[in-house]
Amino acid sequence: MKVVTQIQEYRKLRPAMAVPVGFVPTMGYLHQGHLELVRRARAENQTVVVSIFVNPTQFGPQEDLASYPRDPERDLALLEKEGADMVFMPSAEEMYPEGFDSWVEVGRATERLEGAYRTGHFRGVATVVAKLFNIVQPTRAYFGQKDAQQLVVIKKMVSDLNLDLEVVAVPTVRESDGLAMSSRNIYLDPNERQAALVLWQVLSLAQELWQEGERDAERLRQEMTLFIDAEPLARIDYVSVADSSTLEELSRIEGAALVSMAAWIGKTRLIDNVMLDTK
């Protein structure tokens, strides 16, 4: 496995890579969710490239950029074991040199949900992902369904800007008790870790109500809010039942719906979602 930190060095190596090239962009501190993306990429491509870059432009001024967990040595050992061929690990200066001033803005899909609470977040995500796509030149790129809005935004960017690659969505990997894997779970103390189960429990409740025939989206949002409010350590940012491609809030569920939420558990903000779909 080769580790590359310079864009120019990667560019020299890219023409000799066996295609298709599968790409997994990450911010490091890898967990089973990331490794599942790498396994999918490994199974479907000749070459697997993983990037590790904690992207400063997607963090707000009050967010956890400085304290975001990092462990590059462990990450590299895990990637080697999964059979990744190349790891692109640039510095912030390499990606955003002095004077950098061009941005990718995806429209309405970035305004709701996470975008409404994290101003500028998706501008940072879309910009860095577009840059990474241009550098890595992948045939396919793999993203977790856990960040459902990120997936919608990236698919929209790829389609609107005619980027020549396929975006592959990979199901969320969960701990045995249902908590979605996230690098931020490390911030939770034992009581908060227990309280964090409310996310999966309430999403399962929404899924059950829908399976029993409930199609009133507002009723689902209300039931979910009541359920989360009963957990003293949880504070809701949003509970959403939205169209799975436009992310517009629904009043009635007719097609595929994305049920998503963000909640604070103590000082940690967690997100999770489930898709309600008859297919």
Ligand code: PAF
């Ligand atoms: O999902 C992430 O880890 C990040 O948002 C990504 C896609 C690597 C861009 O920095």
